[in-house]
Amino acid sequence: MALLDVRQLDVRFSSRGKAVQALRGIDFSLERGERLGIVGESGAGKSVAAFSILNLIAHPGFIAGGEITFDGHHLNRMSERQLRKIRGDRIAMIFQDPMMTLNPVLTLGAQMIECLKAHRRISTREARQIALDKLNLVQIPSPERRLDQYPHELSGGMRQRIIIAIALLLDPDLIIADEPTTALDVTIQAEIMALLTELCDTQNVALMLITHDLGVVSQVTRRTLVMYAGRIIEQGPTREIINDPQHPYTQGLLDALPQMATPGERLNQIPGAMPSLNNIPPGCAFNPRCTFATERCTREVPHFVSTGGTQVACHMVEAMLAKEKAHDTV
Amino acid sequence: MSEETSTADLRAQMPGAWARFRKSYLLYSFKRDPVAQLCLLIFIIITIAAFGAPWWAPTDPYDLTGIDIMNSELPPMWLDGGDAAFPLGTDAQGRDLLSTILYGTRVSLLIGFGAVAMQCVLGILFGLLAGYFGGIIDATLMRLADIQLSFSTLMVAILVGAIVKASFGNLMFGQVALILLILIIGIAEWPQIARTVRASVLAERSKEYVDAARVMGFRAPRIMFRHLLPNTLSPIFVIATVQIANAIISEAALSFLGLGMPETQPSLGSLIKSGFDYIQSGAWWITLIPGAVLVVLVLVINLLGDWLRDVMNPRLHKG
Numbered sequence: 001m002a003l004l005d006v007r008q009l010d011v012r013f014s015s016r017g018k019a020v021q022a023l024r025g026i027d028f029s030l031e032r033g034e035r036l037g038i039v040g041e042s043g044a045g046k047s048v049a050a051f052s053i054l055n056l057i058a059h060p061g062f063i064a065g066g067e068i069t070f071d072g073h074h075l076n077r078m079s080e081r082q083l084r085k086i087r088g089d090r091i092a093m094i095f096q097d098p099m100m101t102l103n104p105v106l107t108l109g110a111q112m113i114e115c116l117k118a119h120r121r122i123s124t125r126e127a128r129q130i131a132l133d134k135l136n137l138v139q140i141p142s143p144e145r146r147l148d149q150y151p152h153e154l155s156g157g158m159r160q161r162i163i164i165a166i167a168l169l170l171d172p173d174l175i176i177a178d179e180p181t182t183a184l185d186v187t188i189q190a191e192i193m194a195l196l197t198e199l200c201d202t203q204n205v206a207l208m209l210i211t212h213d214l215g216v217v218s219q220v221t222r223r224t225l226v227m228y229a230g231r232i233i234e235q236g237p238t239r240e241i242i243n244d245p246q247h248p249y250t251q252g253l254l255d256a257l258p259q260m261a262t263p264g265e266r267l268n269q270i271p272g273a274m275p276s277l278n279n280i281p282p283g284c285a286f287n288p289r290c291t292f293a294t295e296r297c298t299r300e301v302p303h304f305v306s307t308g309g310t311q312v313a314c315h316m317v318e319a320m321l322a323k324e325k326a327h328d329t330v
Numbered sequence: 331m332s333e334e335t336s337t338a339d340l341r342a343q344m345p346g347a348w349a350r351f352r353k354s355y356l357l358y359s360f361k362r363d364p365v366a367q368l369c370l371l372i373f374i375i376i377t378i379a380a381f382g383a384p385w386w387a388p389t390d391p392y393d394l395t396g397i398d399i400m401n402s403e404l405p406p407m408w409l410d411g412g413d414a415a416f417p418l419g420t421d422a423q424g425r426d427l428l429s430t431i432l433y434g435t436r437v438s439l440l441i442g443f444g445a446v447a448m449q450c451v452l453g454i455l456f457g458l459l460a461g462y463f464g465g466i467i468d469a470t471l472m473r474l475a476d477i478q479l480s481f482s483t484l485m486v487a488i489l490v491g492a493i494v495k496a497s498f499g500n501l502m503f504g505q506v507a508l509i510l511l512i513l514i515i516g517i518a519e520w521p522q523i524a525r526t527v528r529a530s531v532l533a534e535r536s537k538e539y540v541d542a543a544r545v546m547g548f549r550a551p552r553i554m555f556r557h558l559l560p561n562t563l564s565p566i567f568v569i570a571t572v573q574i575a576n577a578i579i580s581e582a583a584l585s586f587l588g589l590g591m592p593e594t595q596p597s598l599g600s601l602i603k604s605g606f607d608y609i610q611s612g613a614w615w616i617t618l619i620p621g622a623v624l625v626v627l628v629l630v631i632n633l634l635g636d637w638l639r640d641v642m643n644p645r646l647h648k649g
Contacts, residue, residue: 056544059465088546100538105560114556115546166546 001072002029003173003206004053009066011045011052013277020277022048022061024230032173035200035207037221037238039214039253043274044227046210050176052076053208054087071173089119092167094196096179098159102151108162109147112169119170134165138195157188164196174206181216193220214253218242226250229275229285236310246312248290284315292316359641366637369630376627380435387429388415392595397424403613421601421616422608430596431620435627437597438578441511445577446570448516453523454566458554460524461531472528475521483518483580484587490514491589504592511590515577526569530562564642571635575628582624598624 011023023045030036038046051057053068055075068075070086078086095101103111112131113124122130128147135143138161151159160180167175177196181189197220200207209221217224217238224241226234226249234247245251252270254260261267272289275281281288287297296315304311305318351357360366379386389396401424405412412419418427456475460468494510495503503510534540535558543553578598584590585599586606593604598620605616 054545056541084547084549086547087544088548093542093545095538095542097538101542103539103543103557103561106557114548118546118548118552163542 002069003032003034003071004030004208005067005069006049006053007067007069009049009052009068010064011048011057011061012064014060014062015278018278019064021064021280022230022277023052025066026227026230026232028225028232028235030174030206030208033200033204033206034223035197035209035221037217037224038208038210038227039212039217039224040227041212041274043229043277045230046212046227047178049227050093050178050208050210053176054091054093055083056087085119088115088172089170090172091174091176092170092172094160094163094167094175094177094180097183098156098163099151099183101163102159104151107148107150108154112147112166115166115169130169131165134168135162137168137199138162138165140165156184157192160184160188160192161195164192164199168199168203168205171203172205174208175200176208176210178210179212180209182211182213189216196220214242214257226253229280230277231285231313233286233314234310234312240309244308244310246307246310246317247286247314248292248316249286252289284313356641360637363637365633369633369637372626373630373634376435376623376630377439380432380439383429383432383436387426387432388417389426389429391425391430391433394594399424403608403611403616405613406615406619418619419613419615421604422613427615427619430601431598431623434596434598434601434620435623437508437591437595438581438599438624438627440508441515441581441597442574442578444508444512445515445519445581446573448512449520449523449573449577450566450570452516452520454527454559456520457524457527458531458558461528462535462550462554462558468528471524475524478518479521481518483515484584484589486518487511487514487584487589488587491584500592504594507591507595511581511584514584515580519573519576519580522573523566523569526565527562530565531558534558534561568635568639568642571631571638575631575635578624578628578631598627 006026006028008025008027009023010021010025012019012021014020026045026049028036038049040046048057048061052061052063053070053075055063055068055078057063063076066076070091073082073086075083075086102108106114109128109131112134113127116122116127116130117124120127131147132143135146140146140158140161146154146162151162154162175196180196181192184192193216196207199205207220209217211217221238224235224238225232226241226247228249234241234245234250241250242254245254249270252268255268256270258267270289275285275288281298283296283298283300284290284293284302287293290297294315300315302313302315302318304313305321307317307321360370384390391397401413401416401420402422404416404420406419406427407414407417409419416426416428418431421427421430456471460471490510491503491514494506498506531554540553540557543557548557581590581597582599582602585597586603588603591597591600593600596604601620602617602624605613605618605620609617
């Protein structure tokens with residue numbers, strides 16, 4: 001059975017009496033030790049998906065429907081008390097900005113020990129030892145000394161290492177990393193991602209990596225979901241999605257990478273912007289920006305069709321497949 | 331092996347709390363601010379003098395047997411008719427004014443600190459709740475604060491004082507007056523602190539470390555008191571300092587109106603009031619000397635509060 005299974009997840013935000021849909025029924029699952037990437041523009045619903053797994057969407061957001069199953073527990077039907085046992089313990093989360101994720105007035109040791117003692121009945125001495133072990137795991141120089149330091153005494157890369165150590169403190173089954181390297185510079189990014197990947201492998205932790213950086217996704221994950229306006233529009237093995245994207249949006253995302261552009265030319269950007277949540281176009285949400293859009297795209301919501309290893313929600317791809325099939329049978 | 335010794339060395343070099351304080355900006359700016367130094371010095375002298383009163387006050391003003399009515403309204407010793415036994419003169423009942431002021435300052439300081447402690451307990455609790463939970467809890471608590479602020483401290487004191495006096499009688503009132511004043515001033519002024527705390531919590535709550543704490547599975551009280559509260563402490567320090575001065579003034583005003591400390595255990599306010607009737611007859615010292623002490627005490631605390639605000643708020647730099 002899958003470690004995490006999300007079915008028809010529907011998350012809404014109420015604003016001025018109306019509810020806007022941030023996630024419009026997404027399905028995905030994650031196996032033990034698997035690494036999954038979720039990509040998409042800002043506002044596609046990536047972070048909302050992450051927070052809703054822990055049932056931590058801030059007011060006025062709420063889960064309007066769907067089913068989140070983690071290791072046999074129905075997370076969205078659990079009480080706050082039961083959920084607290086899962087949070088931090090079985091599922092850990094890593095945030096975008098390492099400058100902000102640590103409490104500035106507590107020493108790192110205090111924060112790590114506090115986290116351990118909130119979930120386990122252990123002495124401070126034992127907790128300190130576990131904290132030290134984890135700091136060694138993330139390859140921090142002189143870990144003993146770090147425990148008595150404050151967050152502001154460390155650099156951004158060091159802090160992100162500490163945060164990874166905190167995420168690993170209780171040996172979770174799943175780490176949700178919400179753009180963990182966006183705030184770091186490029187060389188540190190690569191180091192941190194390599195560390196995270198290695199640790200997930202050795203500790204057998206599943207990783208859900210949320211990012212808009214397709215480069216990172218291609219290096220780290222085995223499977224990728226592409227999200228647009230609250231829906232998954234393409235999913236499948238990362239290699240296939242990167243090498244042979246089917247959905248026009250995924251193609252656009254890849255073309256927009258700076259290394260895809262011809263030197264001296266403009267970057268290839270996708271025209272237009274992500275629609276706002278209270279004004280999502282009917283049919284395929286991508287149709288106003290899509291160069292292949294037909295009249296059918298403005299009417300019908302596309303369903304997933306399988307093309308080789310990936311699944312794509314696009315009328316054009318569906319039509320092309322149908323044509324090929326007809327051609328084959330003739 | 332060498333790895334271990336090096337970490338041990340590093341640990342030995344880690345600064346302790348005292349060393350950190352010695353290097354802190356707080357101490358640095360204190361050393362460079364003569365006004366703050368002078369104020370702290372005066373404040374410490376007044377506090378020690380007041381709380382040590384039983385040891386060095388010439389007489390005990392609470393001991394009615396030690397008072398001789400024949401000594402009443404003696405001027406300070408440096409004026410004609412003054413008596414060396416009463417350095418600052420005597421009041422209308424023949425109590426030594428110096429001793430009475432020392433004991434009175436002690437009462438005023440007790441009420442000032444007690445009331446602010448009370449304000450802090452209520453204000454921090456309600457401010458954290460309102461700021462952290464928001465929504466209906468926030469709205470309710472803040473409207474409550476608005477209502478509380480629309481009653482003046484004096485009005486609350488008059489009401490409560492009158493009720494307690496009527497139900498327990500004057501003698502009983504004398505025994506509970508100190509605690510009663512702390513409660514009244516504490517309850518009347520908690521919204522000041524609650525609003526400050528709420529504002530800081532709103533700013534802190536949006537930071538990711540609070541999300542991170544929730545993701546780690548911490549309970550709301552732990553997040554509020556261990557993670558948010560320490561990050562909102564500096565404005566609380568500043569406002570609490572100013573509130574001590576305000577509480578002392580409030581107490582003096584209440585006592586002056588006869589709603590505060592009874593004359594048998596005078597505070598600075600009730601001393602000023604007891605002398606007020608004799609100002610026209612020439613015994614100015616009974617009012618003026620305690621008045622001067624009150625002014626100096628409040629001024630010193632306010633100046634310390636100003637200094638603290640400048641230090642703790644880096645955006646407010648003196649030009």
